[in-house]
Amino acid sequence: MNWLLDFYNYRIVAQYLDRFAAGLxxxxxxxxxxxxxxxIFGTFIAVALLSDRQALYRPIAAYVAFIRATPLLVQxxxxxxxxxxxxxxAKSWSDMYFGIAALVLNSAPYMGEIIRAGIESVPRGQIExxxxxxxxxxxxxxxxxxxxxxxxxxxxxxxxxxVLIKDTSLLSIITVFEFTSAxxxxxxxxxxxxxxxxxxxLGYLAIYVVILLLARMVKQRLAGPAWxxxx
Amino acid sequence: xxxxRNAIMAAVTACMGFAGVAHADEMDEILKRGELRVAVQxxxxxxxxxxxxxxxxxxxxxxxxxxxxxLGVKIVFQDYDFKGLIPALLSGKVDIIxxxxxxxxxxxxxxxxSRPMFYQETVAVSLKDAPYKTWEDLNKAGxxxxxxxxxxxxxxIKKFMPKATLKEFAGxxxxxxxxxxxxxxxxxxxxxxxxxNFVREFGNLKILDGIITREPLAFAVQANAFHLKLWxxxxxxxxxxxxxxxxxxxxxxNSTDWEKDHK
Amino acid sequence: xxxxxxxxxxxxxxxLWKGFIETLYISLVAIVVGSLIGFFIGVVRSxxxxxxxxxxxxxxxxxxxxxFLVQLYLFYFVLPNxxxxxxxxxxxxxxxxxxxxxxxxxxxxxxxxxIEAVPRGQSExxxxxxxxxxxxxxxxxxxQALKLTVPPMSGVYVMIIKSTAILxxxxxxxxxxxxxxxxxxxxxxxxxxxxxxxxxxxxxxxxVLRFARWAERRVGAARIVDLD
Numbered sequence: 001m002n003w004l005l006d007f008y009n010y011r012i013v014a015q016y017l018d019r020f021a022a023g024l025x026x027x028x029x030x031x032x033x034x035x036x037x038x039x040i041f042g043t044f045i046a047v048a049l050l051s052d053r054q055a056l057y058r059p060i061a062a063y064v065a066f067i068r069a070t071p072l073l074v075q076x077x078x079x080x081x082x083x084x085x086x087x088x089x090a091k092s093w094s095d096m097y098f099g100i101a102a103l104v105l106n107s108a109p110y111m112g113e114i115i116r117a118g119i120e121s122v123p124r125g126q127i128e129x130x131x132x133x134x135x136x137x138x139x140x141x142x143x144x145x146x147x148x149x150x151x152x153x154x155x156x157x158x159x160x161x162x163v164l165i166k167d168t169s170l171l172s173i174i175t176v177f178e179f180t181s182a183x184x185x186x187x188x189x190x191x192x193x194x195x196x197x198x199x200x201x202l203g204y205l206a207i208y209v210v211i212l213l214l215a216r217m218v219k220q221r222l223a224g225p226a227w228x229x230x231x
Numbered sequence: 232x233x234x235x236r237n238a239i240m241a242a243v244t245a246c247m248g249f250a251g252v253a254h255a256d257e258m259d260e261i262l263k264r265g266e267l268r269v270a271v272q273x274x275x276x277x278x279x280x281x282x283x284x285x286x287x288x289x290x291x292x293x294x295x296x297x298x299x300x301x302l303g304v305k306i307v308f309q310d311y312d313f314k315g316l317i318p319a320l321l322s323g324k325v326d327i328i329x330x331x332x333x334x335x336x337x338x339x340x341x342x343x344x345s346r347p348m349f350y351q352e353t354v355a356v357s358l359k360d361a362p363y364k365t366w367e368d369l370n371k372a373g374x375x376x377x378x379x380x381x382x383x384x385x386x387x388i389k390k391f392m393p394k395a396t397l398k399e400f401a402g403x404x405x406x407x408x409x410x411x412x413x414x415x416x417x418x419x420x421x422x423x424x425x426x427x428n429f430v431r432e433f434g435n436l437k438i439l440d441g442i443i444t445r446e447p448l449a450f451a452v453q454a455n456a457f458h459l460k461l462w463x464x465x466x467x468x469x470x471x472x473x474x475x476x477x478x479x480x481x482x483x484x485n486s487t488d489w490e491k492d493h494k
Numbered sequence: 495x496x497x498x499x500x501x502x503x504x505x506x507x508x509x510l511w512k513g514f515i516e517t518l519y520i521s522l523v524a525i526v527v528g529s530l531i532g533f534f535i536g537v538v539r540s541x542x543x544x545x546x547x548x549x550x551x552x553x554x555x556x557x558x559x560x561x562f563l564v565q566l567y568l569f570y571f572v573l574p575n576x577x578x579x580x581x582x583x584x585x586x587x588x589x590x591x592x593x594x595x596x597x598x599x600x601x602x603x604x605x606x607x608x609i610e611a612v613p614r615g616q617s618e619x620x621x622x623x624x625x626x627x628x629x630x631x632x633x634x635x636x637x638q639a640l641k642l643t644v645p646p647m648s649g650v651y652v653m654i655i656k657s658t659a660i661l662x663x664x665x666x667x668x669x670x671x672x673x674x675x676x677x678x679x680x681x682x683x684x685x686x687x688x689x690x691x692x693x694x695x696x697x698x699x700x701x702v703l704r705f706a707r708w709a710e711r712r713v714g715a716a717r718i719v720d721l722d
Contacts, residue, residue, distance in 0.1 A: 069698075070696055071695055074670065084414060162559065175399055180561070184381060188380070193567070275678045322574035
């Protein structure tokens with residue numbers, strides 16, 4: 001075991017478990033809230049982008065282009081230093097709020113794109129078939145359109161959620177104490193880069209694996225094995 | 232399974248052994264390479280920054296340049312944020328860290344520090360119209376106090392203002408004063424030289440009365456680089472004797488002379 | 495006010511431009527190398543080679559499941575501590591390796607999905623003509639699949655270009671780093687300088703995004719996997 005302790009001293013990591021747990025809590029909070037808000041906000045964006053009204057379409061399209069063509073790192077700084085000037089209430093916000101605001105602004109356009117594609121992905125024939133067997137609008141929506149739209153949206157949505165969780169690691173630059181910060185704390189107090197960075201990597205990997213498994217479960221329940229077989 | 236593990240261990244040991252043979256005395260390496268590789272952070276004037284001409288300069292940087300000139304080798308700077316300095320040295324990316332680094336016991340357990348190059352005074356800063364007079368006023372629950380991530384200023388906040396909340400910034404003193412000036416913090420802790428520069432720049436900040444700590448600042452080398460460490464100690468002795476160190480410290484640290492040449 | 499901003503822009507532009515060139519250079523190398531590796535992995539994975547499939551799956555998920563920042567730290571700071579001397583890279587090599595490997599994980603999935611999206615009939619018809627497995631892949635499936643990869647690939651390239659912003663932590667003087675150093679000279683104008691930096695990224699990334707959109711319409715396929 002000595003060679004392991006030389007390279008990765010898990011005893012030191014164990015002393016920091018509470019810090020890692022606190023960081024993990026903040027990471028999941030930031031990612032969870034941002035996920036929900038960016039899906040809501042993303043739906044508005046999807047609707048706006050499908051709209052014919054230029055006054056609605058143009059500003060949203062410009063915003064989407066800006067977000068997609070600039071790095072999140074720069075966007076976080078712009079939100080952190082710029083938002084208080086635009087929005088006086090923001091001055092009293094905690095850093096976590098700023099982090100969530102930046103993440104939502106960043107991830108909503110991607111969510112919007114996913115939602116739009118999901119709605120468009122249900123073939124017309126499905127709806128016509130449902131009408132033919134005499135389903136009402138609500139029944140069609142509940143049994144035909146939404147499950148398929150959701151099942152089609154799920155893989156990219158999971159992908160985007162994974163990206164979102166990884167992106168929370170950048171919130172450490174505006175002093176949010178998330179999972180990466182816990183590792184950096186270990187490194188600054190004990191000067192052990194291996195223990196610090198490997199633990200961070202393993203932590204994110206664990207979250208990612210849980211998400212993958214959850215996604216697989218949801219997909220099975222939602223659409224059944226038959227849908228998956230042809231997909 | 233056991234045989235596989237043994238084979239892997241043998242391979243790893245072979246690689247390590249190879250690396251061990253290849254590694255001569257670190258001083259020989261520098262001379263052979265003809266390059267002194269130095270890790271710096273660009274945290275701002277007057278310790279380490281990039282001037283108006285785009286040249287890297289500052290007290291720590293000029294001292295390192297002096298060393299390279301005396302050794303007759305080229306100097307190569309690698310620029311990291313503060314928390315990247317020690318990992319860079321430990322993983323052999325650089326020969327020396329030349330920054331405003333305090334030789335804390337935890338750091339000294341992993342690295343070798345030279346004798347102190349110069350001393351800094353840690354102070355607190357707040358907004359001009361804030362109700363604080365001395366740094367002792369800052370030890371209150373609910374106050375957010377900023378410092379560079381992984382720095383000894385953060386340690387000072389934990390130690391001397393335990394009731395306040397520490398906020399750590401990767402961007403160094405620049406980011407901290409920025410956040411303070413923009414109202415994101417109640418106060419910040421950093422060194423006097425660095426902070427004075429920013430206080431002049433912003434105009435809405437003040438330095439609180441009292442020195443929190445007085446800390447020695449030293450250059451660092453890898454834990455087994457004895458020759459280099461002794462060379463550095465000798466160098467400090469030498470430039471103290473011929474007053475080159477004093478001149479540099481006066482120019483950068485104790486006055487604003489550098490401003491007209493570099494700003 | 496406007497004059498002041500103009501003066502700052504003029505004084506900083508040479509530095510930002512230098513950073514922009516560095517960003518351009520690193521991103522292009524990573525995109526080319528990463529695409530080649532990713533293409534190879536994607537093709538192998540689409541063929542469901544036993545063992546290799548699992549190994550590459552692990553590779554892809556590990557890279558996609560951890561933040562690029564953390565990967566960069568591992569490549570730059572932790573690998574050298576393994577004691578294996580050839581794994582000790584300088585900043586620029588570590589940046590190339592980390593970014594190329596990261597790119598490859600996304601490219602591989604796109605290539606695999608594109609190959610699987612080519613209708614099975616194509617491959618079956620080729621079999622009927624007596625083509626071997628490699629011939630089918632080379633002459634029938636890949637030409638059709640490659641066309642499908644263009645739109646999502648552009649999305650990944652934009653993501654990679656944006657990821658270079660993180661390289662500043664290992665001392666690469668790319669655009670963001672140059673901007674941060676500039677902020678030390680004009681600390682009061684942090685917002686304006688970050689705005690300038692954002693504008694320069696926009697100039698680089700926006701045409702690529704437009705190209706992706708255009709290609710998407712030409713190819714006529716929905717995005718296979720949404721990655722970015």
